[in-house]
Amino acid sequence: xLHEDITHKIIGCAMKVHNTLGCxxxxxxxxxxxxxxxxxxxxxxxxxxxMTIYYDGIDIGTRRVDFFVEDKIMVELKAxxxxxxxxxxxxxxx
Numbered sequence: 001x002l003h004e005d006i007t008h009k010i011i012g013c014a015m016k017v018h019n020t021l022g023c024x025x026x027x028x029x030x031x032x033x034x035x036x037x038x039x040x041x042x043x044x045x046x047x048x049x050x051m052t053i054y055y056d057g058i059d060i061g062t063r064r065v066d067f068f069v070e071d072k073i074m075v076e077l078k079a080x081x082x083x084x085x086x087x088x089x090x091x092x093x094x
Contacts, residue, residue, distance in 0.1 A: 006070050013037035045069045
């Protein structure tokens with residue numbers, strides 16, 4: 001798998017946060033805790049990174065991704081008990 005070592009660390013961080021905090025907090029809380037864990041793992045990341053959206057080579061706006069890790073992997077956090085197709089579409093669009 002491409003970037004398997006980085007992905008493994010990110011998932012480990014997410015699981016530690018989930019096991020420690022559980023569910024029920026707003027998304028902003030779940031953004032702060034993984035930043036702490038990823039720092040402990042030595043992962044370089046940017047939070048709330050602005051990404052430009054292009055259509056036919058023309059800049060048509062921006063979006064923010066929760067984390068951009070090691071300049072390779074985008075991480076989008078969701079604080080929902082159930083994901084729907086719109087959440088998947090958002091992640092794919094990034």
